[in-house]
Amino acid sequence: MKKILLPTDFSENSWNAITYALQLFKNEECTFFLLNTFAPAVYQVEYLLVMPQPDETLNVYKESSLRNLEMLKERMQTEFSNPKHSIETISIFNTLVHQINEEIQDKSIDYIIMGTKGATGAREILFGSNTVFVLKKVKCPIIAVPETFTYESPHEILFPTDYGINYQDEHIQPLLNLTGNNVARINILHVDKGRGLTEYQERNKQQLESYFKHSAYLFHSVQNESVQEAIANFQLKVRVNLLVMLNNKHSFFENLFFKSTINQIGFHLNIPFFVIPTKLGKK
CATH class of the missing domain: 3.40.50.620 (HUPs)
Structure with a gap:
């Protein structure tokens, strides 16, 4: 329930x-x-x-x-x-x-x-x-x-990540619970800064892959783009129905949305935005 x-x-x-x-x-x-x-x-x-x-x-x-x-x-x-x-x-x-x-x-x-x-x-x-x-x-x-979004089942889900999080059940299960009742594909998007992945990031990527082993998923990597640009450009190629991000205090998520320059970002979403905190409140 x-x-x-x-x-x-x-x-x-x-x-x-x-x-x-x-x-x-x-x-x-x-x-x-x-x-x-x-x-x-x-x-x-x-x-x-x-x-x-x-x-x-x-x-x-x-x-x-x-x-x-x-x-x-x-x-x-x-x-x-x-x-x-x-x-x-x-x-x-x-x-x-x-x-x-x-x-x-x-x-x-x-x-x-x-x-x-x-x-x-x-x-x-x-x-x-x-x-x-x-x-x-x-x-x-x-x-x-x-307010302008008319319901669409989340068939194409975009999940930008820097692989900077040691993924746990509480981070991924809320997403899997959604995809379980919808025919969905998860697109994991990484912005490569030209240095490749560290061992820590590679382990996290493999952990993420293990969570999605029973789901349809694709890994994407882009270079020479900001996270905002990568998200916008991906939406030009794929009809994304849901944007998912983990809200980690020290991740690019916080830099993207919660800095004092939020009113200058010029980054707007016309699709639902699913935010999963890395630390959940007690239930």
């Missing part, structure tokens, strides 16, 4: 991510937890920490949240009726990241699936600030679904 957390702000953007989740796991027994955190902007984090319960003035927010969650649950059951799926709702006065971490602990969440907003106007932003913050602060496999 998969346990999947679906944060929502009741936007079409979050609905798109919910529909992705329902279709991705349509053949599996799942419990979906719809989470809405209501903490108006006037309430700062410090206030939330010292105030155990919302006061009467927040009742209107609570009632609206509960009402919208029930409407959303009904919409899911009507448009994607599935006897394998059950839906629970969570409405709480808290910040999003804090509550997501609470739910991971309390419910042993397997995946988080949430929407992302694209760049708007002159600002070059990879994802909405909420999504970036969750990617940084939450230790659970997360699939971020662009």
Whole structure:
């Protein structure tokens, strides 16, 4: 029984991510937890920490949240009726990241699936600030679904790696669990800096290959490209349905997404982005 957390702000953007989740796991027994955190902007984090319960003035927010969650649950059951799926709702006065971490602990969440907003106007932003913050602060496999993406089964999966991680079950199993119910090929992409692989990298590559021995997979190596360029160029050749990365604190992943120059990267995804932390939160 998969346990999947679906944060929502009741936007079409979050609905798109919910529909992705329902279709991705349509053949599996799942419990979906719809989470809405209501903490108006006037309430700062410090206030939330010292105030155990919302006061009467927040009742209107609570009632609206509960009402919208029930409407959303009904919409899911009507448009994607599935006897394998059950839906629970969570409405709480808290910040999003804090509550997501609470739910991971309390419910042993397997995946988080949430929407992302694209760049708007002159600002070059990879994802909405909420999504970036969750990617940084939450230790659970997360699939971020662009607001413009219409569901496609993940037939072609792109997995960029520098082979700088000693791969463990917890790193790869979340991906294998997805590919097990979908006809999928995993494309492992390495950007060669011209020095070849070290013994450590070679061992990690062989370990990765052993994990994928029962899956369809291909190794790819490119030179004279940045990771961003390699990903973009690969997508020109292959219709990729899912981008997968391990979020290792000292890997190129962090350099790619979490530096202060994030608004200058100009790197945008139009496919779902599956991020697996190398250190999972306790379940």
